[in-house]
Amino acid sequence: MEKERAERKRRSQQLAQRYRVIRKETEALAASLEVEDQVVQTMPDVSPTKWHRAHTTWYFETFVLGGDDPDYRPIHPQYRYLFNSYYNAVGKQFPRPRRGLLSRPTVAEVGRYRDWVDRQILERLDRCAFTTEQLDILELGLHHEQQHQELILTDIKHVFHSNPLHPAYSETTLPPPGGETAPLRWKAFEGGVYEIGYSGEGFHFDNEAPRHKVYLTPFSIASRLVTAGEYLEFIEAGGYRRPEFWLADGWERVCREGWEAPLYWSREGKVWWIFTLHGLRPLDPYEPVCHLSYYEAEAYATFVGARLPREAEWEVAAADLPIRGNFLEDRLLHPTASSSAKEGELLQCFGDA
Structure with missing residues (x-):
């Protein structure tokens, strides 16, 4: 007692x-x-x-x-x-x-x-x-x-x-667009039986348990997030006009709602802009693309000859990584370009997008 x-x-x-x-x-x-x-x-x-x-x-x-x-x-x-x-x-x-x-x-x-x-x-x-x-x-x-x-x-x-005035929520200045991002590589994982789900003594949500075994076939996962510039290649290749990249219900949404680009993107002439919590700014091709629907992400993966990772694959890939990234405490409130990575290192598994 x-x-x-x-x-x-x-x-x-x-x-x-x-x-x-x-x-x-x-x-x-x-x-x-x-x-x-x-x-x-x-x-x-x-x-x-x-x-x-x-x-x-x-x-x-x-x-x-x-x-x-x-x-x-x-x-x-x-x-x-x-x-x-x-x-x-x-x-x-x-x-x-x-x-x-x-x-x-x-x-x-x-x-x-x-x-x-x-x-x-x-x-x-x-x-x-x-x-x-x-x-x-x-x-x-x-x-x-x-x-x-x-x-x-x-x-x-x-x-x-x-709001047509497009007010800014934050007055903090974001890093200017430009620079570079880490090259995209593929990290391979062997097939076999893995354990996923919560393990430890601290807090966890009920849907993170119980810990259990899953069987995975061999897979590879990208070393970083897809960039806005890479997604722009999909747009410029007519991605939003080509049904062969889309699931049937996704293509129906594209047509019904008139999708032409991700949410918060806009174009004036040849210049793409993105609305952020800091207001409107020119699109940075090196920052991660975000605000995609599942249908858009799946269509892009098809366009580049890949597929989206499954939940268990993602958890296995990130299981041993340190929990660090672009979080709320940094007050950037916007994804940023990834830093350079060592061979086989996974970036941006936490924070950003």
């Missing part, structure tokens, strides 16, 4: 520190946005920044503060409906395509909601009041909030791109 209490105290202190950092990061991502920016929804798959901030807070209130406590009273009874995403066991959800209609609660009210929940969570962590099971749910919530940090950037990019 004493050992269990000591472990809960240790975890509570550790999670309190992480909680402060991660929740502060979410607010930092929203800090440069005006109130008007935070309430826009440009398509059903985009959620307003305000909704992300409220939803992640609702998670902690509902599953950590409320949990199994029958006497708990939420700060607002309707938040359970407004900010539930897909947790059917909790109850009905406000329709996702209509989240942009929620002018209330206001951005300021959501900020106060976050502050109130933060105080409640940290006060309970400080006195080690959560059970081990509640601490597990809280830790899951922190990873859940980091997922929504990525979504905040993904969604505000679409919001700003939909």
